[in-house]
Amino acid sequence: MAYRETEKMRQRKAEARKRIVDCTYQCVAEGGFRSARVTRIAGLAGVATGTIYRHFESREDLFAEIFRLATQREVDKVAEALASDGNAAERLERALRQFAERALKGPQMAWSLIAEPVDPKVEEERLAYRKAYANLFEKAIREGIEEGCIPDQDARQSSTCLVGAIAESLVGPLSPTQTSQATSTTEDNNDPLVNSIICFCMQGLTGTRR
Amino acid sequence: MAYRETEKMRQRKAEARKRIVDCTYQCVAEGGFRSARVTRIAGLAGVATGTIYRHFESREDLFAEIFRLATQREVDKVAEALASDGNAAERLERALRQFAERALKGPQMAWSLIAEPVDPKVEEERLAYRKAYANLFEKAIREGIEEGCIPDQDARQSSTCLVGAIAESLVGPLSPTQTSQATSTTEDNNDPLVNSIICFCMQGLTGTRR
DNA sequence: AGAAAGAATGAATAGTGATTCACTGCTTAT
DNA sequence: ATAAGCAGTGAATCACTATTCATTCTTTCT
Numbered sequence: 001m002a003y004r005e006t007e008k009m010r011q012r013k014a015e016a017r018k019r020i021v022d023c024t025y026q027c028v029a030e031g032g033f034r035s036a037r038v039t040r041i042a043g044l045a046g047v048a049t050g051t052i053y054r055h056f057e058s059r060e061d062l063f064a065e066i067f068r069l070a071t072q073r074e075v076d077k078v079a080e081a082l083a084s085d086g087n088a089a090e091r092l093e094r095a096l097r098q099f100a101e102r103a104l105k106g107p108q109m110a111w112s113l114i115a116e117p118v119d120p121k122v123e124e125e126r127l128a129y130r131k132a133y134a135n136l137f138e139k140a141i142r143e144g145i146e147e148g149c150i151p152d153q154d155a156r157q158s159s160t161c162l163v164g165a166i167a168e169s170l171v172g173p174l175s176p177t178q179t180s181q182a183t184s185t186t187e188d189n190n191d192p193l194v195n196s197i198i199c200f201c202m203q204g205l206t207g208t209r210r
Numbered sequence: 211m212a213y214r215e216t217e218k219m220r221q222r223k224a225e226a227r228k229r230i231v232d233c234t235y236q237c238v239a240e241g242g243f244r245s246a247r248v249t250r251i252a253g254l255a256g257v258a259t260g261t262i263y264r265h266f267e268s269r270e271d272l273f274a275e276i277f278r279l280a281t282q283r284e285v286d287k288v289a290e291a292l293a294s295d296g297n298a299a300e301r302l303e304r305a306l307r308q309f310a311e312r313a314l315k316g317p318q319m320a321w322s323l324i325a326e327p328v329d330p331k332v333e334e335e336r337l338a339y340r341k342a343y344a345n346l347f348e349k350a351i352r353e354g355i356e357e358g359c360i361p362d363q364d365a366r367q368s369s370t371c372l373v374g375a376i377a378e379s380l381v382g383p384l385s386p387t388q389t390s391q392a393t394s395t396t397e398d399n400n401d402p403l404v405n406s407i408i409c410f411c412m413q414g415l416t417g418t419r420r
Numbered sequence: 421a422g423a424a425a426g427a428a429t430g431a432a433t434a435g436t437g438a439t440t441c442a443c444t445g446c447t448t449a450t
Numbered sequence: 451a452t453a454a455g456c457a458g459t460g461a462a463t464c465a466c467t468a469t470t471c472a473t474t475c476t477t478t479c480t
Contacts, residue, residue: 002454003448013457038438039460048459050440059438117327127385130378157379157406164378165371165414168340172370175337196367204375204414212424213478223427248468249430258429260470269468 017055019045024066029109032116032176033063060121067122071113071129077102079136088144089206092137096166096201099133100194103170111174114167130167134159141205150206162201169197227265229255234276239319242326242386243273270331277332281323281339287312289346298354299416302347306376306411309343310404313380321384324377340377344369351415360416372411379407 023044027036038059042049056062081095103110112118118126137159144150173193202208233254237246248269252259266272291305313320322328328336347369354360383403412418 002450002452003446003456005456006448009447009457016458042460049438049461050459051457053439054457117329117333119327123327127381130381153409154406157403158410160379160382161375161407161410161414164374164376166374167378168374169367169370171337171340171374193367196364197371199363200368200371200414203417204371204410207413207417212422212480213426213476215426216478219427219477226428252430259431259468260429261427263469264427 013055016045016047016051020047020052020055020062021066021069024062025070028063028066028070028112029106032108032112033118033122034116036063060119063119064121064125067113067118067125067129070109071125071132074099074102074113075129075132075136078133082136082140087149088140088147089149089202092140092144092205093198093202095136095140096162096198097194100166100170100197101191103174104191104194107174108176110170111176114174115171130163133163137162144205153205158205161204165201165204166197169193223265226255226257226261230257230262230265230272231276231279234272235280238273238276238280238322239316242318242322243276243328243332244326246273270329273329274331274335277323277328277335277339280319281335281342284309284312284323285339285342285346288343292346292350297359298350298357299359299412302350302354302415303408303412305346305350306372306408307404310376310380310407311401313384314401314404317384318386320380321386324384325381340373343373347372354415363415368415371414375411375414376407379403 020041024036024041026044027041038052039049041062042052052059052062056065078095078099081098082091084091084094086094103114113126113129134156138155141150141153141155141158145152145155230251234246234251236254237251248262249259251272252262262269262272266275288305288309291308292301294301294304296304313324323336323339344366348365351360351363351365351368355362355365
């Protein structure tokens with residue numbers, strides 16, 4: 001035997017892979033999945049086109065990984081908000097606000113994750129992550145029902161409705177055709193769009209306005 | 211001059227166009243937009259491939275028309291339900307139910323209209339139609355607020371949330387990967403899925419459960 | 421009939437960009 | 451130093467259909 005993969009090599013490969021991932025992320029954040037060309041990604045990452053395929057089965061697989069990374073970040077933020085203190089209704093409200101505000105702050109990526117037409121493998125990820133959000137919400141709703149701050153209801157169904165209501169409300173404002181980077185300094189609970197989404201959602205959950 | 215378009219010809223062309231439209235509709239209802247090939251459509255309609263292009267600019271344009279036709283049908287049904295009698299809340303509930311039940315009855319087409327990844331021109335139609343639904347709902351919510359059966363709220367925002375909540379709730383059940391044509395005989399207000407969607411939506415609107 | 425104009429045809433083309441693969445050049449171990 | 455084997459390369463290939471257009475067929479009118 002003459003060549004055996006060594007730690008140094010493993011690391012070098014990992015670095016190349018990370019560069020590819022980062023550059024793809026950047027491309028998607030700039031123009032969405034559809035316009036992210038493999039050749040451009042390779043160029044940015046400083047590798048040859050073929051090298052991409054030493055790290056990923058296909059463009060679709062690469063995209064699926066980017067999708068996972070980007071969405072997991074958001075899911076974690078939502079989970080974090082749901083794990084904070086206060087009663088379940090308050091925590092849910094905080095989580096919903098978190099979600100909406102973060103999306104409005106990074107509109108192109110948010111649009112790609114929520115609404116951009118994507119290939120089947122990526123769409124699969126999207127479905128899975130929507131379910132992930134719904135699961136988090138569902139758990140919180142269950143807790144709320146137990147605590148008594150949320151009336152008894154089909155927690156699974158309500159959570160799905162929450163996901164749909166936020167997503168739909170954001171699609172318009174995020175749509176690349178009409179996004180003017182109107183992100184004001186730091187949103188402190190006073191974006192009227194976010195407020196009225198939350199208002200509907202909380203009433204749907206609790207039956208109590210505002 | 212020797213040839214002048216005559217009524218007979220006009221009619222014959224209209225028939226061909228209708229055949230093309232019908233066959234495209236059928237293809238989409240069977241396998242969605244993505245798998246509908248121009249050649250197959252032409253074959254079914256009994257015309258040559260090129261003939262399609264005498265009637266439509268492009269495949270995308272043809273699809274956009276099919277989308278419009280199919281969705282307008284649904285929008286009309288919703289409008290109809292909203293124009294029936296009863297107070298605004300009752301009419302809204304009927305409309306939501308109508309929408310959900312019809313979707314579940316024709317799942318492949320409903321999925322294509324609601325969630326299938328489609329080309330830009332068709333996606334534009336989709337956005338437009340989502341707005342059309344929202345507009346109908348918005349008007350009814352306004353009426354409800356005036357009537358007093360719905361509390362004061364941002365009608366536009368609530369209508370968007372309604373559209374999102376229903377659409378999201380249906381995406382899973384309609385998804386072609388898991389649709390078993392489980393459509394029972396005739397749904398008479400007792401599909402539990404539909405009921406719990408409506409329950410959340412009506413509470414979101416009125417603050418009143420059930 | 422015959423000529424003019426349009427409609428229909430469908431095999432050939434074109435455009436696109438992902439993917440391949442034969443080759444070059446590094447790394448490793450002896 | 452050398453052999454063995456893996457990593458990297460990127461121009462060429464491939465796959466896939468929508469779309470075209472030179473040609474043929476129909477219709478209309480004189």
